[in-house]
Each structure stands twice: as structure tokens, then as C-alpha cells.
Amino acid sequence: MNYNKIFIKINKELSKTEDLGEVATYIPELGNVDSTKFGVHLTTINHKHYQFGDAEEKFSIQSIAKVLSLVLAYKQEGEKLWERVGVEPSGTSFNSLFQLEFNKGIPRNPLINSGALVISDILVSHLKNPKDDFIAFVRSISGNPNIDYCSRIAESEKITGHRNAALINLMKSFGNIKNDIDVVLDFYFNLCSIEMTCRELSQTFLFLADYGVNPFTKERVISISKSKRVNAIMQTCGFYDEAGEFTFKVGLPGKSGVGGGIVAILPKKYSIAVWSPRLNKKGNSSKGIKFLELFTTETEISIF
Numbered sequence: 001m002n003y004n005k006i007f008i009k010i011n012k013e014l015s016k017t018e019d020l021g022e023v024a025t026y027i028p029e030l031g032n033v034d035s036t037k038f039g040v041h042l043t044t045i046n047h048k049h050y051q052f053g054d055a056e057e058k059f060s061i062q063s064i065a066k067v068l069s070l071v072l073a074y075k076q077e078g079e080k081l082w083e084r085v086g087v088e089p090s091g092t093s094f095n096s097l098f099q100l101e102f103n104k105g106i107p108r109n110p111l112i113n114s115g116a117l118v119i120s121d122i123l124v125s126h127l128k129n130p131k132d133d134f135i136a137f138v139r140s141i142s143g144n145p146n147i148d149y150c151s152r153i154a155e156s157e158k159i160t161g162h163r164n165a166a167l168i169n170l171m172k173s174f175g176n177i178k179n180d181i182d183v184v185l186d187f188y189f190n191l192c193s194i195e196m197t198c199r200e201l202s203q204t205f206l207f208l209a210d211y212g213v214n215p216f217t218k219e220r221v222i223s224i225s226k227s228k229r230v231n232a233i234m235q236t237c238g239f240y241d242e243a244g245e246f247t248f249k250v251g252l253p254g255k256s257g258v259g260g261g262i263v264a265i266l267p268k269k270y271s272i273a274v275w276s277p278r279l280n281k282k283g284n285s286s287k288g289i290k291f292l293e294l295f296t297t298e299t300e301i302s303i304f
């Protein structure tokens, strides 16, 4: 399939779209991004590459990194993981507090902030040098030794991260955080600060399109069963209170971040990353979702 041709066609169609929302500013550093940026990159499991626009420019992947921390924690902890975090869509915004008290400090799923904080706590418990070991893991699955955290973004979020502080304190009061709160928050803010280009992001997620096998080294990252479950969680929880709509419109497992990135996979076919910093009211990239909706409509292939 000539994906490049399809990218050009869709982009033409989307250039007429108005009201794309606003760039996230609650993390002040994210507000400095050029809101007109737009990139897309698709990598097939046979290593063919297709791209459009600003696909080679780094951006903050933010919550997309929660999938990678989930994968590593799931590898380390196994099924016991699900005693501390659920697998149900939350139907609430990514940083919501109110279900957490009702559920006695057990987050609904690992992709909302509370869930990702518990996952961070698990990794802090398991890893010798949590930040170094985690970035080494991301570099290995991306096949790229240059992927890194952005200290500017992590610091910026630390200063304004009061909601995450509230979430982690509430969970600590229920006994669902084992380590020092500041250490876990520092790990979490760094996790979210990782920068990638669309090309790097699509390559990093390719293992989830190939049932858990690293497409570069051919080594297994996670079992087929765990890969299925991670994809299922992306499908049902990857877009917070817009997860149903993303499934309805796009029909692929995916994950968004407030940096404006979205990654989605089609099993045994490809991984696609899009980036457009302006967000809709649910905190997901407006143009990114519209692009992917038109993409699966045009190609007539999704998981459904």
C-alpha cells in the first residue's frame, strides 16, 4: 500500500479543519512548542518506512511512556501487578482523583496518572538504578541509543505537578505506594519527559505490533499473552474519557500524550506515530485523532 500518497491526501483534507484546540500549558515548558507542527511516521513490521511533515523532530512523549513503564513492570512483577492496579477504563480525565478514594487507592488502570504512579513505584522497587535502567530498556526496544529524558520538561512538571502529588499521597495513605513519594514522583516526571521523533516513536512500539518481539534484535520483549494484554489496555484505556470514541473512530490500540503525540499499532502490520501539539478538551491531539480516523477509513483496515 502506498502510505505516503494516503498521508498527502489526508493532510490536504485536514488543512481545512478549524478549532484544533490549544497546546498544553499546565506543564509550562510544553507551552513553548510551535502549535503548527505536524508529523507522521509509519513503520511496517518488515521495516518499511513512510512519513510526512515534521516526522524527524523531537517532542515530549508524555503519557505515551506509561505503556513502556507498564511493559517493564509487567515483565518484572508478572500477574501480581494486577493486585495493585485495575484494567478497567476510567471514563474520567487522566489526572482525576475522585475514583481513587472510592476504590481505596487502587487505580482503575495503569494508563491514567494514578496507575502510572503505582507502576513507577513498582519499578523503583525492582530496578537498581531506576532512571538509568528504564531508559536503557527504552533504548533497547527502540533500537536507538540516543533516546533520552528531557530535564527541562521534567523540572517544569515537578514545579507544577500538584495533582500528581495529591494522587500519590492519597495512594500512600491506602498503602499502595511502597517507596518515598519524592523518589517515585521524580521517576514519573522523568518518564513523561522522554523525547522522541515520530519515527523513533513508531519504531519503539513496533514490538507490540509483532506480538512482543523486538523487531531489531528479534529477541522477545514480552510474552505473546502479555503483549495481548498491553494492547487490550491501550485499546480500552489509552485515551482516558475518549477511549471509546478513539476505538469507534480509529479502531486501533493506541496511546496519547499531552505533548500532542499519538502512537497506534495494527498487529502484524505496522506501528504509526502522529504528532500535532494542539489538544482537544480531553487532552488528546485533535489533529492526531482526526488524521488516524481518516487513515484507517482510507486504508479500510483496523483491528475490527
Ligand code: DON
Residues within 6 Å of the ligand: 061, 062, 063, 064, 094, 095, 113, 157, 164, 192, 256, 257, 258, 259, 283, 284
Ligand atoms: O502527569 C501528567 O499530567 C503528564 N506528565 C502526562 C499527562 C498526559 O500525557 C495525558 N495524556 N494525554
